[in-house]
Amino acid sequence: MEPAKVKNSVTEQVTQCPVISNTPKEGGRRKRTTFSKTQLDILVKTFERDPYPGITVRERLSSLTEIPESRIQVWFQNRRARQLNQKKTEAPTFHKPDYGNKKLTHFSVNLPNRPRITESLASGQSQLNLQPCLPGGNQNVPSQPVQYSEQQLPRLDGHFKSLDSTFRTGTQIQTPSTHLNSAYVSRENQFSLGATGSPSQIQHPVQPLQQHPYYQISFPENYYSDTNLFQAASPLKLGGYQCGQGPQYQAAKENIYRMPVTINCLNSSQGVINEECSYVKANTSHLSKSPVLGHDGGDPQVKMEPAQAPCNIYSPVSSSITLPPSTFANCQVTSQRMLTPLVPLFGQQLKEMIDEFDPRWSYMRNEVLGTGLDLLFESEQNVEQSGGGRSYPFTSGDQSSSCHLGHT
DNA sequence: AAGCTAACATAATCAGAGG
């Protein structure tokens, strides 16, 4: 066992970041790191959006700030500890969120445990082009499709399977860890990414659907689903309602990376309303281990199929957007291992919904989709500003195009 | 299934930097 504490203080010159060379001295205590203002700013802003960054985010921060990942981890640990202590000392009055007039309310879900890094993954440099929540969103990261290595696919698979199971829970949602017992949730409407090794689990009640209108958006599936990633064995439930397991749902799960399927809105007080949905039926997935990933040739075609099935997205808004199949008639899916989000016209609405829903999902969306959605949003704005009506751009691989939408 | 290990968490504490 390690003998107590090493208290031989180092009286050398303070190591100033970004010069990171304060590795632990032989048998001594690591020199205290002094973070620069810029570095702290990045860390703080990241912390505000995600107090529990995963390894990829930490590595990303590390490369961005030139702070060793281990120091970043320590920083977040200390930050969490002090924030918890601070909030403990404060009067722990629980403020019930005011859902009355807000269309988006607290929605607690149990997010998945972090995917474990296998040795093969951890040993190498992170190949995930993830988009952490850095200052200014992800604008610091070049916009490019996310590329996944063979090794990352199984990891993502487990990750998204967890997401899938997350949304199969009922109204009583289990939170992944005691992280949620802090005021993060109640005050900031955030929920934590669970991590392995978390303390005992607790449950947090979800605001009853009957009392408060919800946005209950199945974004995790809309964005991250995959044929191989989501293998729902039991009916999906959202807010106590059982979601359809019909062809639309399955199709949604198959096409998450190309586009969100349909935005159906309904009043929660009316229960589930069956609305017409349209979706893209793609026969491949960038994240799937389908044979198409194994070769470079071929251009799997995107097939369009209409669907008539319940769409379990709740919203107080009584309108819906249905995308005609023609929207994607000319889309082609590249067979490269690139996630190119083919988000059609309603990107702005989608983005707003995502962002309002929870910043963390935006973050995860960015992890997978990169800046595609943001770019879409920008392009949509440009179109509107130029009076271009309802023509929306989309991309597929290295090709881009636009289509006119006559949505209702 | 059991054991090992990695990863991550909180909590407590030490100790350096700076006001």
Add this chain to the structure above:
DNA sequence: CCTCTGATTATGTTAGCTT
């Protein structure tokens, strides 16, 4: 000197891997 905060240690949980 005091406060803030980075660094360390102890301890616990979870999940993947191996046997």
